[in-house]
Amino acid sequence: MFEFVIAGISAPIFLLVLTGMTVGMVGGFIGVGGGYMVTPALIVFGFPGYMASGIDVTHICGKSVVATIRHRQLGNIDWVLGLAMVGGTMMGVEMGVRILNWTKDLGLSGIALLFGSVGIMIGLFVYTQIETHRSHKRIDELTEGGTTVGRELKVSRIPHFFQSISLWPIIRCHVAKIVISMWVVVIVGVATGVLAGFFGVGGGFIRVPALVYVVGATTHIAVGTDLLEIVVSGGYGALRQFMSGNVDMVAVFFMIIGAMFGAQFGSIATQYVRGPAIRYILSYSLGLATVGAFLRLVYLLSAQKYEFLNFFAVVFTLGEMIFLCLFILSLVMFAVRFRHGKWVPNWIPALVVKGD
Amino acid sequence: MAGSFRVRGTIKFVVWTALSAAVCIYFWMEYFNGNLQRQYYYKAKSNGWAVHAEAFKDATKDKPAMLQIGSFEKIEGLQAVPVKKGDRLPFGATGIIDKKTVDEGKRVTLEGNTLKVTVPWQIKDSKGFKYRDTFTHKGVETDPWGAVEAVLFILVLGFCLGSMAEGFTDMIGMKIEKIKHYEGAH
Numbered sequence: 001m002f003e004f005v006i007a008g009i010s011a012p013i014f015l016l017v018l019t020g021m022t023v024g025m026v027g028g029f030i031g032v033g034g035g036y037m038v039t040p041a042l043i044v045f046g047f048p049g050y051m052a053s054g055i056d057v058t059h060i061c062g063k064s065v066v067a068t069i070r071h072r073q074l075g076n077i078d079w080v081l082g083l084a085m086v087g088g089t090m091m092g093v094e095m096g097v098r099i100l101n102w103t104k105d106l107g108l109s110g111i112a113l114l115f116g117s118v119g120i121m122i123g124l125f126v127y128t129q130i131e132t133h134r135s136h137k138r139i140d141e142l143t144e145g146g147t148t149v150g151r152e153l154k155v156s157r158i159p160h161f162f163q164s165i166s167l168w169p170i171i172r173c174h175v176a177k178i179v180i181s182m183w184v185v186v187i188v189g190v191a192t193g194v195l196a197g198f199f200g201v202g203g204g205f206i207r208v209p210a211l212v213y214v215v216g217a218t219t220h221i222a223v224g225t226d227l228l229e230i231v232v233s234g235g236y237g238a239l240r241q242f243m244s245g246n247v248d249m250v251a252v253f254f255m256i257i258g259a260m261f262g263a264q265f266g267s268i269a270t271q272y273v274r275g276p277a278i279r280y281i282l283s284y285s286l287g288l289a290t291v292g293a294f295l296r297l298v299y300l301l302s303a304q305k306y307e308f309l310n311f312f313a314v315v316f317t318l319g320e321m322i323f324l325c326l327f328i329l330s331l332v333m334f335a336v337r338f339r340h341g342k343w344v345p346n347w348i349p350a351l352v353v354k355g356d
Numbered sequence: 357m358a359g360s361f362r363v364r365g366t367i368k369f370v371v372w373t374a375l376s377a378a379v380c381i382y383f384w385m386e387y388f389n390g391n392l393q394r395q396y397y398y399k400a401k402s403n404g405w406a407v408h409a410e411a412f413k414d415a416t417k418d419k420p421a422m423l424q425i426g427s428f429e430k431i432e433g434l435q436a437v438p439v440k441k442g443d444r445l446p447f448g449a450t451g452i453i454d455k456k457t458v459d460e461g462k463r464v465t466l467e468g469n470t471l472k473v474t475v476p477w478q479i480k481d482s483k484g485f486k487y488r489d490t491f492t493h494k495g496v497e498t499d500p501w502g503a504v505e506a507v508l509f510i511l512v513l514g515f516c517l518g519s520m521a522e523g524f525t526d527m528i529g530m531k532i533e534k535i536k537h538y539e540g541a542h
């Protein structure tokens with residue numbers, strides 16, 4: 001047990017390192033900060049609610065730097081796209097925080113937050129599931145027809161519409177191979193920023209699908225570019241949280257140490273898989289987070305009568321981290337087996353690559 | 357070729373490990389000499405009494421904690437220092453019992469030169485989670501420059517650790533190539 005003087009609690013260091021590691025792995029793989037998983041975990045460890053959010057955002061900033069360095073090496077970052085989006089994201093985050101304060105004044109923040117997050121997550125979960133499943137089938141069909149399938153395959157036509165908007169200035173994203181109006185990118189940044197600011201999260205779980213399905217980046221580039229965004233928005237969030245007295249730097253330090261290992265594994269693991277594999281994991285993470293948020297919503301709507309709902313919500317959220325890590329580990333394990341010509345389940349070849 | 361790649365990786369790993377260690381040592385020095393604590397518990401946000409909230413966390417209505425009021429430079433145990441909004445907090449202070457709370461008299465009362473604490477914590481709710489709301493962190497203003505320093509520290513630590521890890525994989529010969537995003541059907 002370590003005594004966290006500023007947080008005013010005692011907690012085992014290994015739990016913080018382990019949490020940092022698991023969230024680092026998931027975040028490095030699907031490009032999210034993992035705020036919706038870390039905050040409940042820290043509350044379970046005994047950190048006060050406000051401090052859990054602050055520690056979470058601050059650690060996400062550091063972890064994203066680690067993961068961004070690795071994704072840069074993998075060529076998964078489009079700097080033009082990322083930097084074009086940053087301004088919109090920051091503006092959106094500020095707007096989101098103001099909307100949150102407004103709902104707080106109306107006495108609605110907890111329920112509004114949960115209703116909003118459940119609605120958006122269900123929508124994203126359903127869409128990513130359908131689209132990814134279709135892409136998966138398409139890869140199978142192409143492979144059976146003897147076509148060599150690359151890293152990415154999407155069946156969504158939405159990006160074509162947004163890329164056809166010819167509103168000046170037009171930007172050329174050389175890594176993502178996209179030519180798109182800067183206004184589309186900025187508006188995507190604002191919209192995802194509003195949601196991130198309102199829900200008090202990094203926003204990766206909204207921004208990665210937006211980069212894939214609206215802007216038209218490949219999933220790998222969306223992950224890397226989103227992590228770059230999180231460095232900036234997380235840094236700004238950390239600054240605000242520290243000024244509000246919500247950060248225990250010692251807890252952040254231990255979490256970043258754990259995240260360093262997890263983020264390395266998660267980032268490197270992306271080179272073994274195709275885009276749909278990342279989208280599947282993102283989709284499942286959204287689905288599982290939705291169940292946790294839904295349980296908490298029912299708990300709040302029932303005037304907090306049924307304590308077991310809150311307990312299950314926490315168990316579900318923590319279980320989600322472990323489930324996603326195991327899923328990523330098994331994907332990598334199967335990818336390695338596939339590269340060596342060993343047996344793998346039927347659904348694996350469409351999701352992994354034999355090597356560039 | 358592969359040899360020189362690994363040698364460069366080894367140099368990169370050693371340099372960034374040394375820098376990471378330096379950053380970590382700096383952080384722990386800041387922690388042990390109390391600077392992190394001073395940055396966090398910087399100024400009073402309201403009028404009241406600066407206290408070490410953990411010292412009376414077990415107080416009850418039957419067994420209240422009596423805090424000695426005085427102008428101590430360092431708060432140790434059951435002591436309270438009167439502060440005004442904007443005053444620098446004495447070392448060891450972890451929260452403020454504000455005047456309003458004392459005037460209400462539900463949790464703390466003023467009895468001559470002592471503060472009588474009867475309700476040191478209460479259960480509150482945040483985002484559907486219940487937590488113990490104590491006097492710790494109450495009415496405390498954090499040093500804004502400390503916030504800038506903290507964010508810079510996080511960025512530098514992340515950069516050093518990330519580069520160290522990159523050096524490590526190069527050193528063991530795990531060559532990580534750029535992903536070819538647009539090869540084959542897509």
